[in-house]
Amino acid sequence: xxxxxxxxxxxxxxxxxxxxxxxxxxxxxxxxxxxxxxxxxxxxxxxxxxxxxxxxxxxxxxxxxxxxxxxxxxxxxxxxxxxxxxxxxxxxxxxxxxxxxxxxxxxxxxxxxxxxxxxxxxxxxxxxxxxxxxxxxxxxxxxxxxxxxxxxxxxxxxxxxxxxxxxxxxxxxxxxxxxxxxxxxxxxxxxxxxxxxxxxxxxxxxxxxxxxxxxxxxxxxxxxxxxxxxxxxxxxxxxxxxxxxxxxxxxxxxxxxxxxxxxxxxxxxxxxxxxxxxxxxxxxxxxxxxxxxxxxxxxxxxxxxxxxxxxxxxxxxxxxxxxxxxxxxxxxxxxxxxxxxxxxxxxxxxxxxxxxxxxxxxxxxxxxxxxxxxxxxxxxxxxxxxxxxxxxxxxxxxxxxxxxxxxxxxxxxxxxxxxxxxxxxxxxxxxx
Ligand SMILES: [Zn+2]
Ligand SMILES: [Zn+2]
Ligand SMILES: [Zn+2]
Ligand SMILES: [Zn+2]
Ligand SMILES: [Zn+2]
Ligand SMILES: [Zn+2]
Numbered sequence: 001x002x003x004x005x006x007x008x009x010x011x012x013x014x015x016x017x018x019x020x021x022x023x024x025x026x027x028x029x030x031x032x033x034x035x036x037x038x039x040x041x042x043x044x045x046x047x048x049x050x051x052x053x054x055x056x057x058x059x060x061x062x063x064x065x066x067x068x069x070x071x072x073x074x075x076x077x078x079x080x081x082x083x084x085x086x087x088x089x090x091x092x093x094x095x096x097x098x099x100x101x102x103x104x105x106x107x108x109x110x111x112x113x114x115x116x117x118x119x120x121x122x123x124x125x126x127x128x129x130x131x132x133x134x135x136x137x138x139x140x141x142x143x144x145x146x147x148x149x150x151x152x153x154x155x156x157x158x159x160x161x162x163x164x165x166x167x168x169x170x171x172x173x174x175x176x177x178x179x180x181x182x183x184x185x186x187x188x189x190x191x192x193x194x195x196x197x198x199x200x201x202x203x204x205x206x207x208x209x210x211x212x213x214x215x216x217x218x219x220x221x222x223x224x225x226x227x228x229x230x231x232x233x234x235x236x237x238x239x240x241x242x243x244x245x246x247x248x249x250x251x252x253x254x255x256x257x258x259x260x261x262x263x264x265x266x267x268x269x270x271x272x273x274x275x276x277x278x279x280x281x282x283x284x285x286x287x288x289x290x291x292x293x294x295x296x297x298x299x300x301x302x303x304x305x306x307x308x309x310x311x312x313x314x315x316x317x318x319x320x321x322x323x324x325x326x327x328x329x330x331x332x333x334x335x336x337x338x339x340x341x342x343x344x345x346x347x348x349x350x351x352x353x354x355x356x357x358x359x360x361x362x363x364x365x366x367x368x369x370x371x372x373x374x375x376x377x378x379x380x381x382x383x384x385x386x387x388x389x390x391x392x393x394x395x396x397x398x399x400x401x402x403x404x405x406x407x408x409x410x411x412x413x414x415x416x417x418x419x420x421x422x423x424x425x426x427x428x429x430x431x432x
Contacts, residue, residue, distance in 0.1 A: 005038035203234035214257020266297035285322035327353035332360035
């Protein structure tokens with residue numbers, strides 16, 4: 001509601017009624033409450049600075065938002081981070097913007113998206129109009145011209161352009177800023193940009209699911225009583241109906257996201273996904289991918305042969321170079337998915353980063369309508385969105401009781417890990 005003061009001479013005509021700034025100043029020592037009339041930003045710094053003008057014409061620099069306001073100011077802060085980023089790198093691609101934003105917005109668990117920018121489209125337009133450097137940004141120009149267009153930097157788009165990403169090309173050289181944009185104008189509508197899993201992270205069945213509001217994008221059966229949970233022998237989140245009621249009011253966040261510990265999708269070990277320090281597992285840079293990996297584990301998958309290349313890649317990923325996990329290319333023909341062509345739709349393994357085109361699917365991975373007496377079902381349609389098939393590739397043995405491979409690799413161990421840390425601490429103390 002507070003108007004932006006674009007430059008000193010320019011007084012804003014917006015009349016929003018009296019607006020007050022409240023908080024603490026002098027390192028939290030003094031309470032502060034004053035009427036304010038405008039705000040401005042400084043993006044010549046590494047991180048954007050925000051200043052608010054008091055009624056008696058003093059600029060007050062804002063530091064951290066009060067916890068309860070974080071959700072409210074999230075999208076404008078993301079928009080400012082976006083401006084700040086292009087101010088120093090006007091030539092940067094949309095892809096590097098999102099990588100940057102997911103790093104700097106550690107305050108929030110919801111991944112920044114175009115929607116945050118769309119919320120402040122007029123503000124962004126004004127800002128770009130008034131800044132020569134920002135006006136040079138191709139990303140901003142394209143985005144402002146057609147803000148509803150999703151900037152697709154995902155290989156899902158299936159375009160022929162080859163991104164110069166970290167992928168499993170032997171000569172794949174990593175360059176940050178000229179990474180892609182497979183822009184598709186009309187192949188995707190907003191509706192199918194469904195980030196959340198459509199099946200339960202524990203049992204892989206569908207039905208009524210509760211989505212994690214953290215960064216994992218997973219969904220869960222909340223109680224074992226749900227029909228599809230029973231059908232799949234799902235231990236579920238184990239919530240009671242009372243707990244479930246409460247959850248609809250506030251957002252649910254899974255344990256992994258609460259503790260910032262996620263499993264590596266290769267070795268299944270839990271690692272810290274905290275992006276501010278000692279990160280152990282890194283998320284695949286495809287914006288629709290929610291898998292985390294140890295740099296070592298994913299480097300081995302992406303550079304199978306050459307040990308030196310493996311080592312280099314491992315170090316780059318550990319230093320936050322973006323990478324795309326193997327799940328986004330067919331394991332047989334190495335080409336991307338194309339949802340529009342049935343043969344080129346993906347069948348995706350739920351236990352490892354392996355996908356196949358329907359036409360490339362090995363004969364021993366069968367749908368239930370294909371199986372003979374001794375065969376196991378390893379493929380299902382209708383569970384995943386985007387006309388994808390869900391599969392378990394032959395690397396995973398199917399547990400006859402569960403009718404899925406063992407479920408240990410998917411969830412939990414949080415408590416075990418916590419106990420382990422506590423024990424270590426106790427030992428250290430005993431030593432002292
Ligand atoms: Zn389930
Ligand atoms: Zn989560
Ligand atoms: Zn691992
Ligand atoms: Zn991925
Ligand atoms: Zn293929
Ligand atoms: Zn697999």
